[in-house]
Amino acid sequence: MNKPLRNPEIVWRVEKRRQAEVLKALETGEDVADTGTVILLLSGMMHQLNLIGGMIWEQCDGQKTLADIAGELAKEFSVEQAEVESDVAEFVADLAERGWLINE
Amino acid sequence: MSEVTEMFSAPLTFNWTLSYRCNFTCDHCYSRDEECPELITDDLKRIVDILVEQQVPFINFGGGEPLICKDLYEIAEYASKSGLNVSMNSNGWLLDEAAAQRLKDVGFKSVGISIDSFEPSLHDGFRNMPGSFERAVHGLDALHKVGLKSTMSSVISRINYQAFRELLDLARDHGVGQVYLHNFKCSGRGFKNREDLDLTPEEWQAFYLEALAVKHQTKDLKISFDDPVIASLPEYQEKTMVKGSSCGKLSLHLQPNGDITPCGFIPVVVGNILNDDFESIWFDSPVLKAMRSKEATGKCSGCAAFDDCQGGCTARAFATTGDFNQPDPHCWK
Numbered sequence: 001m002n003k004p005l006r007n008p009e010i011v012w013r014v015e016k017r018r019q020a021e022v023l024k025a026l027e028t029g030e031d032v033a034d035t036g037t038v039i040l041l042l043s044g045m046m047h048q049l050n051l052i053g054g055m056i057w058e059q060c061d062g063q064k065t066l067a068d069i070a071g072e073l074a075k076e077f078s079v080e081q082a083e084v085e086s087d088v089a090e091f092v093a094d095l096a097e098r099g100w101l102i103n104e
Numbered sequence: 105m106s107e108v109t110e111m112f113s114a115p116l117t118f119n120w121t122l123s124y125r126c127n128f129t130c131d132h133c134y135s136r137d138e139e140c141p142e143l144i145t146d147d148l149k150r151i152v153d154i155l156v157e158q159q160v161p162f163i164n165f166g167g168g169e170p171l172i173c174k175d176l177y178e179i180a181e182y183a184s185k186s187g188l189n190v191s192m193n194s195n196g197w198l199l200d201e202a203a204a205q206r207l208k209d210v211g212f213k214s215v216g217i218s219i220d221s222f223e224p225s226l227h228d229g230f231r232n233m234p235g236s237f238e239r240a241v242h243g244l245d246a247l248h249k250v251g252l253k254s255t256m257s258s259v260i261s262r263i264n265y266q267a268f269r270e271l272l273d274l275a276r277d278h279g280v281g282q283v284y285l286h287n288f289k290c291s292g293r294g295f296k297n298r299e300d301l302d303l304t305p306e307e308w309q310a311f312y313l314e315a316l317a318v319k320h321q322t323k324d325l326k327i328s329f330d331d332p333v334i335a336s337l338p339e340y341q342e343k344t345m346v347k348g349s350s351c352g353k354l355s356l357h358l359q360p361n362g363d364i365t366p367c368g369f370i371p372v373v374v375g376n377i378l379n380d381d382f383e384s385i386w387f388d389s390p391v392l393k394a395m396r397s398k399e400a401t402g403k404c405s406g407c408a409a410f411d412d413c414q415g416g417c418t419a420r421a422f423a424t425t426g427d428f429n430q431p432d433p434h435c436w437k
Contacts, residue, residue, distance in 0.1 A: 011161045011162070011189060013159045013161060014159075015111065015112065015113050016113055016159075017113045018110070018111065018113065036111070039111075039112075041116065041161065044328075045343070046345045
């Protein structure tokens with residue numbers, strides 16, 4: 001999957017207040033891996049993505065490549081792109097497997 | 105901050121009553137005797153803008169009968185073009201094929217039709233409108249024909265609780281993918297007529313046990329319940345987004361003048377969407393806070409099911425006792 005696109009059947013929302021709290025917690029070194037900041041609604045069920053997952057999800061517009069997404073993420077967290085590429089690919093593959101992302 | 109507002113920065117759904125006017129006088133209606141000033145088109149669009157700004161993803165028009173509102177199509181189109189997922193509930197009387205096509209064209213995602221019995225005479229009698237069953241069924245067919253998703257809503261009451269399977273068959277025969285078996289609310293005319301229409305707690309328990317068994321066996325139709333009291337049954341295994349009533353947690357209700365209530369069945373105004381700051385209402389309303397953190401009272405105290413059902417339907421408890429925290433009168437425990 002080179003240019004992942006969010007499944008248009010999924011209704012989603014960034015929980016901005018929650019996201020701001022998580023970013024604040026991250027600054028103080030708290031573990032926020034299990035805290036959802038983006039909600040996905042599908043067939044009456046709600047799923048949550050954590051901060052990093054949510055950031056990747058937001059980038060999946062069918063225009064950006066996996067490298068573009070990894071680049072955005074690397075910039076956001078001031079790390080080398082190579083450090084996040086495999087995580088992005090793995091995450092996208094998982095969501096594609098669930099049918100939440102499709103290939104544009 | 106409650107668990108709800110820790111997670112949700114706004115409700116997921118606004119149930120929006122554009123008008124209380126209706127062409128029917130149904131025996132159970134919560135709103136038939138209500139009167140309320142209605143907003144001009146520009147104000148309705150301002151409300152849509154606020155909902156978009158607050159990231160509310162779903163709006164569902166109810167009423168009153170939405171199809172008699174002159175602004176329905178324009179507002180629905182404005183909302184769907186603004187990114188909202190738009191649906192509505194109708195009695196189906198005015199839903200011919202041209203109307204169905206127009207609803208589809210302005211962006212409706214689904215339309216629900218209320219049908220309360222598979223027997224035309226029972227439905228017509230309950231709705232006090234001869235010929236309404238036939239027109240409702242034609243409405244479903246019209247939706248199916250134009251390719252707009254339809255749902256069917258049936259309020260469970262004495263007239264249909266022993267024949268809900270036939271309602272499911274009716275839905276299948278007319279291309280419906282989802283049936284809502286709504287619990288009876290003692291609000292408005294439903295309150296006045298509750299002696300004749302409502303089931304006893306034991307009958308509700310028996311109904312839900314039977315309906316859950318049917319739901320588990322049914323693959324070709326989605327069957328939905330919206331009654332929090334059902335969570336006290338061990339047979340109920342669904343994972344819900346919140347415990348107890350979803351009103352004030354996942355959804356809010358808009359009255360025709362822009363006043364916000366927790367749900368259509370709780371006539372307590374918590375603010376006005378056009379005049380008040382929405383975030384202050386959502387995060388700080390004492391009424392919403394009370395609904396989100398109910399205290400076990402009466403027979404709920406010490407009940408093992410309270411964690412799951414949160415005292416059942418808050419609207420029903422409030423309608424019969426004036427207190428959110430009282431046990432749902434439908435509870436069989």
